Amino acid sequence: MLDKKRRDGSELYKDKKDLVSRINLIEKYGTNDFNQWLLKKLKLQQGEKVLDIGCGNGSQILAYSQVTNNIVGIDLSESLLREAKKRIKEFAPGKDFVLIRENGENIPFKENTFDVVTCNFAIYYMNEKEVMTEIKQVLKPYGRFLIASPPDDTSREMVEMHYRVAKYIPPQYQPGSSDLRKEVLPVAKKIFCNLSLELFVNPIVFPDVETFMEHYMSSTLYVQSKEWCENLLFRMKKEAQRVFAERGNITVTKKVEALKGYKRGLV
Numbered sequence: 001m002l003d004k005k006r007r008d009g010s011e012l013y014k015d016k017k018d019l020v021s022r023i024n025l026i027e028k029y030g031t032n033d034f035n036q037w038l039l040k041k042l043k044l045q046q047g048e049k050v051l052d053i054g055c056g057n058g059s060q061i062l063a064y065s066q067v068t069n070n071i072v073g074i075d076l077s078e079s080l081l082r083e084a085k086k087r088i089k090e091f092a093p094g095k096d097f098v099l100i101r102e103n104g105e106n107i108p109f110k111e112n113t114f115d116v117v118t119c120n121f122a123i124y125y126m127n128e129k130e131v132m133t134e135i136k137q138v139l140k141p142y143g144r145f146l147i148a149s150p151p152d153d154t155s156r157e158m159v160e161m162h163y164r165v166a167k168y169i170p171p172q173y174q175p176g177s178s179d180l181r182k183e184v185l186p187v188a189k190k191i192f193c194n195l196s197l198e199l200f201v202n203p204i205v206f207p208d209v210e211t212f213m214e215h216y217m218s219s220t221l222y223v224q225s226k227e228w229c230e231n232l233l234f235r236m237k238k239e240a241q242r243v244f245a246e247r248g249n250i251t252v253t254k255k256v257e258a259l260k261g262y263k264r265g266l267v
């Protein structure tokens with residue numbers, strides 16, 4: 001069982017600026033685009049009804065809106081839902097999606113409602129078994145799901161820099177794949193069929209020390225270590241300057257693992 005703080009995303013991201021800043025920097029300096037990769041993997045079709053669990057500020061919803069207008073997003077955070085509505089108004093004007101404050105562990109939709117259900121970078125805040133059971137319930141027969149989560153070696157370069165400086169990795173820092181492989185996959189095997197795991201690799205190339213530091217400060221690695229490690233920020237900046245002087249940029253390789261599968265038909 002995960003500890004409470006980790007399961008409650010709204011507690012972990014008390015300051016929503018952290019999460020939004022992290023997402024924006026990845027979008028800006030990433031070499032590859034996760035959302036476009038996701039669209040290809042989902043093979044989303046026009047008119048299909050999609051549910052995005054833990055939709056945050058709507059990054060994936062905006063991607064899905066390139067293909068379908070039938071989208072529902074749920075999240076526990078009121079402020080991220082507000083941000084999502086604002087972004088949809090700006091980047092997908094005229095589109096009217098359902099965005100509601102609901103818990104992924106208790107999805108308030110009827111059986112057999114959705115063609116596709118996704119949960120990106122959010123399953124580790126929830127009870128995996130409960131979410132998977134809910135997904136099965138609301139998916140139509142032969143409907144498909146995709147759950148994306150970072151593997152343990154994501155952002156390896158940043159974790160190594162942090163460790164060189166802090167000599168400390170906070171126990172709560174678990175990027176997620178152990179959840180996907182150890183917690184989600186065994187449950188999924190019992191409920192779904194045609195399961196597959198896929199890997200997305202995205203080197204984030206930070207052009208200067210300041211943007212890297214902004215990213216680091218928005219990460220849970222920093223958030224969860226700052227009270228423990230003296231002068232952490234000052235020492236991390238020195239380390240970032242050293243790496244930058246050596247390489248001319250600071251690259252952090254983000255990885256995402258995605259578990260895909262289908263609901264069985266009416267047998």
Ligand SMILES: C[S@@+](CC[C@H](N)C(=O)[O-])C[C@H]1O[C@@H](n2cnc3c(N)ncnc32)[C@H](O)[C@@H]1O
Nearest residue numbers: 009054055056059075076077103104120122125
């Ligand atoms: C790291 S963010 C990912 C947001 C979005 N999917 C993205 O990739 O940009 C995780 C999200 O899960 C939400 N969350 C955490 N626990 C939740 C729960 N039990 N039910 C619904 N959403 C939850 C948080 O509020 C947060 O918006």
